Amino acid sequence: MTTKMFDRIALIGIGLIGSSIARVIRREGLAGEIIISTRRAETLARAEELGLGDRYEQSAAEAVKDADLVIVSVPVGASGAVAKEIASSLKPGAILTDVGSTKASVIAQMEPYVPSNVHFIPGHPIAGTERSGPDAGFAELFQNRWCILTPLPGSDEAAVAKLADFWTACGSNIDTMDPNHHDMVLAIVSHLPHIIAYNIVGTADDLETVTKSEVIKYSASGFRDFTRLAASDPTMWRDVCLHNKDAILEMLARFSEDLASLQRAIRWGDGDKLFDMFTRTRAVRRSIIEAGQEVDAPDFGRIAVAKPAEASQGRD
Amino acid sequence: MTTKMFDRIALIGIGLIGSSIARVIRREGLAGEIIISTRRAETLARAEELGLGDRYEQSAAEAVKDADLVIVSVPVGASGAVAKEIASSLKPGAILTDVGSTKASVIAQMEPYVPSNVHFIPGHPIAGTERSGPDAGFAELFQNRWCILTPLPGSDEAAVAKLADFWTACGSNIDTMDPNHHDMVLAIVSHLPHIIAYNIVGTADDLETVTKSEVIKYSASGFRDFTRLAASDPTMWRDVCLHNKDAILEMLARFSEDLASLQRAIRWGDGDKLFDMFTRTRAVRRSIIEAGQEVDAPDFGRIAVAKPAEASQGRD
CATH class of the missing domain: 3.40.50.720 (NAD(P)-binding Rossmann-like Domain)
Structure with missing residues (x-):
């Protein structure tokens, strides 16, 4: 040492x-x-x-x-x-x-x-x-x-x-x-994803027509990825929301505008627009993998995740 | 055999x-x-x-x-x-x-x-x-x-x-x-999460104040989880949106209502409401792990994901 x-x-x-x-x-x-x-x-x-x-x-x-x-x-x-x-x-x-x-x-x-x-x-x-x-x-x-x-x-x-x-x-x-720029960057890469994840888990939890056990059983089809973010510490995230309010509200407004536009494309059956929206996003993921910020494994399958000895102690 | x-x-x-x-x-x-x-x-x-x-x-x-x-x-x-x-x-x-x-x-x-x-x-x-x-x-x-x-x-x-x-x-x-019940269940556990993921990646990609390289570099803080879903096949997802329209629009409406309520709590600084919303979601994840539909490893860290031999062939 x-x-x-x-x-x-x-x-x-x-x-x-x-x-x-x-x-x-x-x-x-x-x-x-x-x-x-x-x-x-x-x-x-x-x-x-x-x-x-x-x-x-x-x-x-x-x-x-x-x-x-x-x-x-x-x-x-x-x-x-x-x-x-x-x-x-x-x-x-x-x-x-x-x-x-x-x-x-x-x-x-x-x-x-x-x-x-x-x-x-x-x-x-x-x-x-x-x-x-x-x-x-x-x-x-x-x-x-x-x-x-x-x-x-x-x-x-x-x-x-x-x-x-x-x-x-x-x-x-x-x-x-700069601190203000940090807060804007984090609002989009971290705060908005967590808020959205918390929200979608809440929406699913409230449904009358789909049972909780169905949500759990079929979660491998996408939902479970959101539950990981939504399992984060509530005190930490309450404070983040209260202390980066302006940047978060700005990102939420943009997100909701974009979602309304996507929703309209679904309602009107605009397949070309949907295809375009769903295509541009692939390049972003490829860049994240190339930047070493993600593993290049098909993680939906979750077939080969081993627990590190230390991390496996970490239960909430 | x-x-x-x-x-x-x-x-x-x-x-x-x-x-x-x-x-x-x-x-x-x-x-x-x-x-x-x-x-x-x-x-x-x-x-x-x-x-x-x-x-x-x-x-x-x-x-x-x-x-x-x-x-x-x-x-x-x-x-x-x-x-x-x-x-x-x-x-x-x-x-x-x-x-x-x-x-x-x-x-x-x-x-x-x-x-x-x-x-x-x-x-x-x-x-x-x-x-x-x-x-x-x-x-x-x-x-x-x-x-x-x-x-x-x-x-x-x-x-x-x-x-x-x-x-x-x-x-x-x-x-x-029943087929209609299937479509309702999948709309919440799979279709909505994918649509939301595509949408948030699009929102991030459009920002003027935050550069693309910043989004990529800091993606480990939450954003990258959405990019995985948003890297799914565009043709498949265009068709899903066009062919399960009613159930998806219903789930999108509920999601947006809930998000508006969460956004209001952020705007008005309602910490108790935020804490409650962020607390109920943990139990859902625990249930998914107990149901064997997710691995119980702190996957944010992505520290121990090995590639299976076959899956590692799969590049798009």
Whole structure:
């Protein structure tokens, strides 16, 4: 272990993302000491049982003392409260970052509390599964995924570079962008898909003419792909909806317009238009596979999915 | 190979489903002879290169002569034309079935042509991948999936039982139901999810503020799950939309109503409502896993998907 980058890393929040960070820090030897804090006592106890850190603190303020890197991994709606709690305990010169799926709101919540001698650099690793909690994490989660940093005007370049190096050591590729642009991009690639998935599962669950057991039995024909997204953490997604409202409403409006147009083509039997709409989308998937962001296997069949040892622990 | 069930099976259409049927018939020794017919000469030649059958006929009428079981696996819009072409060549006492994703329309198209001495028993194996063509098939496709039969009033019970036995030998579980109920069930579990997936990929592709490369790079955050469904065969899905119009329009209307309600909760910041909506959906996924229709692995991570030897041939 000669790759130590920080003497002390404090992880505030130890769910899927926080616990995956803890595991990769350990595997790569990135910290001299890992301090873990989370609000719920039983979650903290579970993190200790799993041996995710070196020290465990119920108090976030206590946890961040003397930490060189503080990573806040909580639902975005809780960011402000965490910032307020830890602000006066942060070590001068420390790097403070987060992993939230919305950035403008997190910045608005946290920045007012951050002391001027602390480097606040918001971040967002684009990775996850449909599971949650400290058991759900695994060290490979960030491998070959993108981590977006949204430095603030005037951020210290050396601190940004050091945080980028940390995420690179975790296996990620790094991008930086403006927080508002991040929120627009994520609204389409992540937030809208989750909202749509939650919605379609709800629609199916409400039907009177089709029984629940029929929906379950025949789900391999398409529906089950949506249920995976719709099994994601409700608290996280409630907060995302509340904290990226404008971008999400914009994407929902576009989606609904397009759907109305598609619906009209179905009603009027416009086969040529349907064929055109259904053809252009193939190229997008091919590009995703070529970019290494998806496996090129016919996953509908789900015939060869093996469970990794760590991930199989992750039950909600 | 002592499990022969039919002397001759004719497969009309040799895409993903037809070629998977050919492979499982061969593996299980279910037929004395497999005769393959498809409209396009190059597809037929490819089926022959792959050794999927024992005989290859460009003419569907020629292919069905003396066949005890005829399976039509073509886009549902082509069902009527195929029935017309083969009607006078069908062997008395033969079983004629199909694999179409809509049933009322297929029956309306085919039944008028079917001679009274032929057992026409519509069917639908609920299985597939996002790939198409003779290379895409694999013998395990139907394993532990459901096959729905929609026998007509007065269908011969022995013939229905024999077709059910055939699908059981292919690895499937069998259900029978009314054609209109089938179309309603499939509209929600399959047709709506595909239409929604095609639509969201189209919406993303049209954005001016987010670049295509951003959509691709960050797709692991949810979007890529939709691109898999949206990579399905455009001809097949155009035909499904045109041939299950009423049920699909009904499901689209319900979906859009629900989405408007969800959108309103986002606009007005109704966190409790969002949390409730996002919570009920988890139970649905758990049921699907318990029913054996999905693997219990955190598939967002896509960390352990191995390609089966056969399926990896299947490129579009």
